[in-house]
Amino acid sequence: MxxxxxxxxxxxxxxxxxxYLPCFSYLEKHVxxxxxxxHCPIDDYIPFCEYFIIPYYFWxxxxxxxxxxxxxxxxxxxxxxxxxxxxxxxxxxxxYFIFPNGLGDFRPHTxxxxxxxxxxxxxxxxxxxxxxxxxxxxxxxxxVVVIAVYKSKTFGRHHIAVKAVVSVIxxxxxxxxxFLKQHSVYDVLAAIVLAAVLYPLxxxxxxxxxxxx
Numbered sequence: 127m128x129x130x131x132x133x134x135x136x137x138x139x140x141x142x143x144x145x146y147l148p149c150f151s152y153l154e155k156h157v158x159x160x161x162x163x164x165h166c167p168i169d170d171y172i173p174f175c176e177y178f179i180i181p182y183y184f185w186x187x188x189x190x191x192x193x194x195x196x197x198x199x200x201x202x203x204x205x206x207x208x209x210x211x212x213x214x215x216x217x218x219x220x221x222y223f224i225f226p227n228g229l230g231d232f233r234p235h236t237x238x239x240x241x242x243x244x245x246x247x248x249x250x251x252x253x254x255x256x257x258x259x260x261x262x263x264x265x266x267x268x269x270v271v272v273i274a275v276y277k278s279k280t281f282g283r284h285h286i287a288v289k290a291v292v293s294v295i296x297x298x299x300x301x302x303x304x305f306l307k308q309h310s311v312y313d314v315l316a317a318i319v320l321a322a323v324l325y326p327l328x329x330x331x332x333x334x335x336x337x338x339x
Contacts, residue, residue: 136205136208137197139205140193140208142208150219153223154255159300162227163230164226164309164313165310165312169310171181174305175306176247178298178301178306180305181299182250189268193207193208196274197282206277206334207270207274210274215266217320226258227258228257228259229310232307233256252324262303262314264299264317265317268299269296271291271296273294275289
């Protein structure tokens with residue numbers, strides 16, 4: 127049992143979801159009318175494009191695949207990436223509680239085209255409110271995974287190819303949040319700042335250095 131915990135104990139980081147999901151669910155139900163409106167002038171120049179729903183939904187596979195990969199391949203890198211995710215997501219949730227925010231009447235009421243992707247967007251809009259947006263966790267978590275891949279030493283001779291693919295996917299996911307009118311440019315910038323501020327803590331402090339493989 128002790129050996130099992132020593133080898134796979136880093137999987138306990140996943141228990142954080144039992145804290146995060148109830149908190150976020152509470153916010154989604156209670157932050158509905160009174161919140162600070164987030165809007166950047168640049169938002170008005172970004173056109174709606176339903177095809178970005180594909181990378182937007184692919185985010186779930188992207189994050190799950192990264193967590194599974196590092197869980198199986200590198201305990202140290204899994205702990206670092208998991209901690210990076212947990213700390214940032216916790217800060218974001220705290221921001222949502224202290225500074226309730228949302229996009230207001232930001233989403234399109236009519237769509238330029240009627241196709242399968244449009245139907246997926248309609249489902250997204252019905253399932254996800256336009257509140258609790260700054261910082262964007264869709265963008266933040268994507269950046270964490272991209273950084274973890276760049277810092278990883280587990281890909282061997284395929285490292286450059288993996289970096290390139292992950293970078294393109296990450297860019298499309300981040301762009302999708304704005305082209306689907308799910309997030310403002312400010313939400314994306316806030317996520318970038320959050321990832322940048324926490325980066326030195328995760329990769330340049332003695333505490334997390336002990337987990338380096």
